[in-house]
Amino acid sequence: MAKILIADDSESMREMIKAILEGAGHTVIACEDGQEALEQVKVIHDIELFLLDVNMPNLDGIGLTRKIRISMHYKFTPVIVLTTESGEFVRKDGKSAGCTGWILKPLDPETILSTIGDLLDEE
Amino acid sequence: MGIDLSKFKQIFVDETLEGLDKLESILVKKDVLPLDSESINDLFRIMHSAKGGCGTFGFDDLSNFMHEVESFLDEVRNNKRELTEDHVLLILETKDILRNSLLADQSGESMDLDEINRQKQLYIDILSGNNISLNTGSASDNKGDATSTTNQVMSDGYQIKFVPSEDVFLSGNDPAKYIRGLSKIGEITEIEVDYSKIPKLEEISPEKCYLAWNIKIKTIEPESEIRTSFDWIQDYIDTLEITPICVNAESSIDSSNEENKENNQAVIESENKEKEPLNNNPKESEKPNLKEVAKPKPQSVAHSTARSSIRVQVEKIDELLNLVGELVITQSMIKQVVSTLDEITAEKIQRGIELFEHNSRSLQDSIMRIRMVPISLVFDKIPRLVFELTKQLGKKVDLKISGEDTELDKTIVEKLDQPMTHLVRNCLDHGIEDIESRKKSGKSEEGTLSIHAYHAGGRIVIEIKDDGAGICPKKILNNAIEKGLVEEGSNLSKQDILDLLFVPGFSTAKEISNISGRGVGMDVVKNNIKELGGEVMINSKLGKGSTFSIQLPLTLAILDGQLLQVGAQTYILPLENIISFVTVEKDKIKSVNKTEELYFFEDDYIPIVRMHNIFNIKDANKNIDECILVIIKSRNKYMALMVDALLEQQQVVIKNIETNYKKMDGVSGATILGDGTISFIIDVNSITQLAQSFNYMTGS
Numbered sequence: 001m002a003k004i005l006i007a008d009d010s011e012s013m014r015e016m017i018k019a020i021l022e023g024a025g026h027t028v029i030a031c032e033d034g035q036e037a038l039e040q041v042k043v044i045h046d047i048e049l050f051l052l053d054v055n056m057p058n059l060d061g062i063g064l065t066r067k068i069r070i071s072m073h074y075k076f077t078p079v080i081v082l083t084t085e086s087g088e089f090v091r092k093d094g095k096s097a098g099c100t101g102w103i104l105k106p107l108d109p110e111t112i113l114s115t116i117g118d119l120l121d122e123e
Numbered sequence: 124m125g126i127d128l129s130k131f132k133q134i135f136v137d138e139t140l141e142g143l144d145k146l147e148s149i150l151v152k153k154d155v156l157p158l159d160s161e162s163i164n165d166l167f168r169i170m171h172s173a174k175g176g177c178g179t180f181g182f183d184d185l186s187n188f189m190h191e192v193e194s195f196l197d198e199v200r201n202n203k204r205e206l207t208e209d210h211v212l213l214i215l216e217t218k219d220i221l222r223n224s225l226l227a228d229q230s231g232e233s234m235d236l237d238e239i240n241r242q243k244q245l246y247i248d249i250l251s252g253n254n255i256s257l258n259t260g261s262a263s264d265n266k267g268d269a270t271s272t273t274n275q276v277m278s279d280g281y282q283i284k285f286v287p288s289e290d291v292f293l294s295g296n297d298p299a300k301y302i303r304g305l306s307k308i309g310e311i312t313e314i315e316v317d318y319s320k321i322p323k324l325e326e327i328s329p330e331k332c333y334l335a336w337n338i339k340i341k342t343i344e345p346e347s348e349i350r351t352s353f354d355w356i357q358d359y360i361d362t363l364e365i366t367p368i369c370v371n372a373e374s375s376i377d378s379s380n381e382e383n384k385e386n387n388q389a390v391i392e393s394e395n396k397e398k399e400p401l402n403n404n405p406k407e408s409e410k411p412n413l414k415e416v417a418k419p420k421p422q423s424v425a426h427s428t429a430r431s432s433i434r435v436q437v438e439k440i441d442e443l444l445n446l447v448g449e450l451v452i453t454q455s456m457i458k459q460v461v462s463t464l465d466e467i468t469a470e471k472i473q474r475g476i477e478l479f480e481h482n483s484r485s486l487q488d489s490i491m492r493i494r495m496v497p498i499s500l501v502f503d504k505i506p507r508l509v510f511e512l513t514k515q516l517g518k519k520v521d522l523k524i525s526g527e528d529t530e531l532d533k534t535i536v537e538k539l540d541q542p543m544t545h546l547v548r549n550c551l552d553h554g555i556e557d558i559e560s561r562k563k564s565g566k567s568e569e570g571t572l573s574i575h576a577y578h579a580g581g582r583i584v585i586e587i588k589d590d591g592a593g594i595c596p597k598k599i600l601n602n603a604i605e606k607g608l609v610e611e612g613s614n615l616s617k618q619d620i621l622d623l624l625f626v627p628g629f630s631t632a633k634e635i636s637n638i639s640g641r642g643v644g645m646d647v648v649k650n651n652i653k654e655l656g657g658e659v660m661i662n663s664k665l666g667k668g669s670t671f672s673i674q675l676p677l678t679l680a681i682l683d684g685q686l687l688q689v690g691a692q693t694y695i696l697p698l699e700n701i702i703s704f705v706t707v708e709k710d711k712i713k714s715v716n717k718t719e720e721l722y723f724f725e726d727d728y729i730p731i732v733r734m735h736n737i738f739n740i741k742d743a744n745k746n747i748d749e750c751i752l753v754i755i756k757s758r759n760k761y762m763a764l765m766v767d768a769l770l771e772q773q774q775v776v777i778k779n780i781e782t783n784y785k786k787m788d789g790v791s792g793a794t795i796l797g798d799g800t801i802s803f804i805i806d807v808n809s810i811t812q813l814a815q816s817f818n819y820m821t822g823s
Contacts, residue, residue: 106178
């Protein structure tokens with residue numbers, strides 16, 4: 001099972017995703033915002049997947065993705081951003097920032113698991 | 124897999140309500156406009172999170188509503204739209220609706236869908252360029268019909284021709300995922316695969332895509348939304364034709380198409396790993412990052428991501444507190460038993476008991492601290508109240524709040540809402556004058572309302588101070604006489620007169636305005652505060668303003684008490700009320716009218732209250748020479764309680780009498796002592812009143 005970092009400023013989302021992933025046997029590092037996630041990224045080098053909310057205080061998901069991609073450890077690690085359908089710019093910006101893909105909110109457990117399942121299987 | 128979403132729904136509701144309070148505090152600041160970009164971002168983020176959560180936790184109507192709100196705020200955020208005062212009011216209204224809807228859901232009621240839709244329409248109107256009209260009701264009902272025309276697209280669906288290029292797979296993309304993604308935008312009613320380009324078997328390359336699709340989708344989303352969903356593979360599309368059609372509402376849904384209906388919202392560029400990340404130079408990625416390598420790897424930090432707070436249901440803490448209460452009782456039971464043992468055994472146990480006492484006290488303190496919440500929970504609602512009231516009354520008021528971090532028991536904070544609201548309304552309505560009157564009396568146009576909370580002597584004090592007209596004692600006295608609350612010719616001090624405001628049935632406002640005096644008067648405020656074990660006091664200077672101060676205990680559950688003996692009964696007096704204990708010196712007693720006794724204490728005569736008279740205890744010692752006087756202070760008045768003897772001081776757990784029996788004068792609660800007997804806790808405030816109304820005879 002994989003080590004996954006999630007970042008979402010919304011406690012309910014964060015806790016829910018965490019429970020879903022942990023329920024599936026993954027190890028989860030949960031962060032409250034982009035800045036906190038970045039601190040983790042600097043010291044932990046074996047994260048296998050990122051799930052990042054787009055809209056976060058301090059450092060948003062797209063900005064965080066850019067910074068994650070700078071690290072030599074995470075050039076190819078899947079980065080998924082969580083967004084709502086209204087964010088057209090997210091897809092363009094996200095793509096250029098190095099996101100692997102996105103998951104549309106509202107979230108449901110199956111989507112999250114099948115999505116990361118797809119990505120992790122391919123390793 | 125069985126994930127129980129309800130647990131997270133609760134967290135979501137809590138955090139959304141918190142967010143909404145923050146939103147309100149942003150918006151009701153004085154001179155709020157123009158908002159700085161940080162505040163706008165905060166607003167957007169709050170609504171954005173609310174929308175995401177609403178969708179996830181099944182509040183679809185709210186989610187749709189929040190979508191419009193979010194779109195609106197998005198325009199504001201991107202400087203496409205200027206935020207006006209009307210908008211601020213609209214957002215505040217939205218906050219209320221969202222809040223009420225969530226609370227309604229919590230208590231199992233249904234949401235007011237009409238209201239939600241009406242409000243949603245307002246946003247749609249704004250977004251489509253119509254002028255905002257806050258007059259809801261019939262006007263917006265008319266607009267309801269116009270909704271469909273304000274939408275950019277008249278059609279109710281599209282025919283999509285999607286022909287990906289042959290090498291689409293090389294980009295790491297699977298066209299099927301994009302087609303599935305469409306089901307998020309609308310309902311796919313028909314899908315047809317075009318196999319015509321598939322070559323002969325021997326010519327087929329497994330890395331190439333030979334298929335094309337014709338898709339019919341039923342949706343109200345604009346065409347751009349569909350185009351956007353193909354954005355990521357736009358370089359690998361040969362043809363993408365989107366033509367609006369009118370999908371027959373009755374057209375059957377292709378049931379064989381289950382794969383598409385599988386609500387798969389994920390869109391993945393799954394083979395990114397094999398591609399270079401787009402913004403990185405390939406060479407750079409091979410070059411080891413020296414900084415990173417040079418740094419030691421503190422792996423242990425990885426697991427230090429423990430959360431700094433958790434949410435717990437209040438009942439759980441209450442239960443814990445209750446158990447600690449029982450523990451305190453058990454502890455005094457043991458103590459009691461030990462005191463009857465022979466000295467040598469007792470001494471051995473003593474050390475253990477001391478430790479036990481120390482630990483149970485720390486345990487109790489810690490639990491009490493869990494229950495403590497900042498008073499800002501109440502204070503945060505005041506700016507909005509002042510904001511709205513000043514608009515309504517045409518007054519100008521500068522609100523100053525301080526000490527909002529002061530903590531007190533959650534139960535107290537929750538019940539503080541109503542009295543605080545009432546006092547603030549009162550200050551704004553009756554206290555602070557209108558602009559004209561203020562100018563006349565040489566004051567600045569803008570009145571000041573300051574609210575301040577602080578600790579004092581183991582209690583919390585909240586002061587609500589205005590610089591308004593003040594209270595005229597004469598008017599109050601006349602009014603009270605008129606209403607038959609006071610007899611004519613009574614000789615009352617200024618403080619006594621001000622206290623008349625708290626008497627039931629008293630209202631100074633000539634007409635009942637809809638701001639304060641909504642049928643409830645200051646007596647309700649007083650009762651509310653009294654229920655919390657606190658008291659309210661008024662101080663006022665005519666022409667200068669009034670100050671209401673509320674004093675509250677830190678907690679309702681446990682108090683430090685002095686055990687007193689009167690006859691065979693044991694009473695408990697809260698330590699915080701006790702000033703001093705004195706043994707009676709006969710020459711300091713002075714009788715007045717033969718009905719009242721006074722005692723000379725620190726340069727003043729204070730009334731003696733015979734406890735046995737008030738509680739009607741026959742076997743008490745009635746000889747004052749042999750008794751002890753406990754000097755207490757309540758509402759700035761001193762009083763000497765006459766008791767038979769002093770027992771020990773101890774912590775007692777307050778048990779409510781009212782819920783089990785009925786309200787009793789002079790007593791605020793009861794507790795169980797170590798030997799199992801029940802003892803009453805004296806309510807100092809009401810005992811002073813009892814003593815005053817009790818025309819008891821002295822001595823014999």
